Each structure stands twice: as C-alpha cells, then as structure tokens.
Amino acid sequence: MQTRTPAESYTSMTELVLPNDTNYFGNLMGGRLMYWMDIAAAIAAQRHCNAPVVTASVDNISFENPIKLGNTVHIEAKVTRAFNTSMEIHLKVWGEDFTQQYKYKSNEAYYTFVALDPNRKARPVPQLVPETDEEKKLFEGALRRRQVRLILGGKMNPNDAAELKALFIKE
C-alpha cells in the first residue's frame, strides 16, 4: 500500500460563532466546537485513507481560552500516525477577533479514526511518513498516546504497553 505524508491529509476549517452556538456567557459551547473538530478530523482521516471512517475515540480536551460570539474559529487537522486500521489526528484550534485584529489559541486535541470497508469492518490504512521535525515528534509520541487510550478503553493490558512503561521504568 502507498505511503502518505501529513501534508496530504492537512485540513483547515473556518467557522463564525453565531448566537445559537453560544452559552449564557456568550462563549462558544464546548460541544459545538467538538462537533466541528470531529468533522475536520474526519476529513483529514478520509484524505489519508480514501475510505469512510468512524470516530473511535477522543482524548481529553482542555479549553484554554473561550471563543466569543462574533469571533471566528480556525481548526487545523493532520494525521500524525497510521497504525493498522486506525489513524491518530492532531487538531489545533484558534479564535480570531477580527475587530481587534488578533488571534488566540483555544485548544489542541487528538482524535482517533478507524477506516471501514463496505461491510463496515475495519480495513487497513496507508502508513504515514512524517517530514518536518514537528511531524516526526508527533509521530513518535503517537505510539505512547495510543497505548494510554487503549488501556483506558479496556483494549490493552498495561503490561503490553512497552513504550509507555519505558517512560517510567528503567530496566
């Protein structure tokens, strides 16, 4: 199977925060932001594997700065690593106040998607070859992040998480 680069999956999405997207305080609701992030991440995953995908898991998300009513939301998504049938996607989110002309970071997150065949069975995806230093760092860390999420999801025995254990236990 052909390999792919992170640049080939790069996805950029822009949304305007309207009254129906906000809470009592005039801030963008977390659920609406996660919905937009899910769509951006799904597009990046589909660009990588050229197949339909489903969200398998979302890592913890912390909202560093609220995005205000009338501001613009920018979401960037890229595949950081492909495993067998799953892909990890890294997302970065900024708000933009165009009246004051400044951009501010809102949050970052990792989503995991699985590619499905027409029978809805998980299917293999192309491997990812990172190019830039940042992409190489994200690629390397993806193995440990995958082990954390599979342990938390009850899909991996912690004793089998060799790379994760190596961070804490020096033999």
Ligand SMILES: CC(C)(COP(=O)(O)OP(=O)(O)OC[C@H]1O[C@@H](n2cnc3c(N)ncnc32)[C@H](O)[C@@H]1OP(=O)(O)O)[C@@H](O)C(=O)NCCC(=O)NCCS
């Ligand atoms: C995600 C899903 C396809 C996994 O199916 P499964 O039968 O558990 O399949 P497998 O155990 O063979 O795992 C398939 C891949 O999913 C990955 N996976 C399974 N659970 C995961 C989790 N909680 N987090 C991250 N990856 C996970 C596995 O690691 C495996 O990846 P790999 O092939 O790259 O090693 C299945 O659970 C599903 O369809 N879930 C619902 C998806 C959905 O509807 N999402 C929308 C939100 S409700």
